[in-house]
Structure formats: C-alpha cells, structure tokens
Amino acid sequence: MNRQSISCLFFLFAQGEITVIPIVILKAKKIYVYEDSKRKVGTDTTIQIPRGFVSDGASIPRFLWTIFPPFHRWTDSAIIHDFLYKTQFIDRNVCDKIFLECMLEDGVNKIVAYLFYFNVRVFGKFAWGKHTKSK
16 A cells, blocks of 8 residues: 555454454545455344455544544444445345444444434435445
8 A cells, every 4th residue: 555545453342252354544534445354243144345345434524523533443333334335235224223233342332323323324325325326
C-alpha cells in the first residue's frame, strides 16, 4: 500500500474468541480487507468476507466523530454489514439484525448498538436500493 493508507488489525472479542479482520484503512475513509476473513455470528451463522472487499465502514457524519469515531469497536460489524448489503444474499432486515448482533458480541455499548441499528433501519434503505440497482 502507499503512504496514504494505514495497515492495522482489529482484534475483537466475540463469544470468548478473538475475531480478526485484517484491513488497510485508505485515505478516502475506505477499508480494504487484505485477507479472507470469517466471522461466526450467533450459534449457526458464519459470514466470510473475501480478500479485496472494500467497505466505507460505519457511515457516521463527520460532526459526530468526536462522540462516535469512524474506526472503533463497531468497525468489524460495519464491514460485515456493508458486505451483506452489497451482496444482498439475504433480506435487508436480517442484514441489519446481524449488524446489531455483531456489535453486541463485540462489546459495543448496548445503547450505542441500538442507536446504530435504528439508524440503519431508517436510512439503510437508500444504500440497499443503490446496491440493488447496481446488480
């Protein structure tokens, strides 16, 4: 990668196990996944994020970054949510519930997790529609 990117790993504790999605944060607030990554959600769901997937992370307005920084405990959950929205393998409602479940498993404050969930339920329809049209 070039000087306009930062390599990092997000280590998150979910259900007693360490979850890692190896990423590079690009200058344009894009997240590049540089290795295939699997995430177990709940008891019977596994999501695989392929190498090369690009996410914009959590869509948090810049004026709120002091309260909700764009890269935090919810980054892993946001990458998974973006992947599910872009691929649309499953229903939007299920995607949003997985987003909430991932955040709670990753130790995001319950109030914050439900606030983010509420926002994707209300505003996520625009991103969902954008990806539907691009199929």
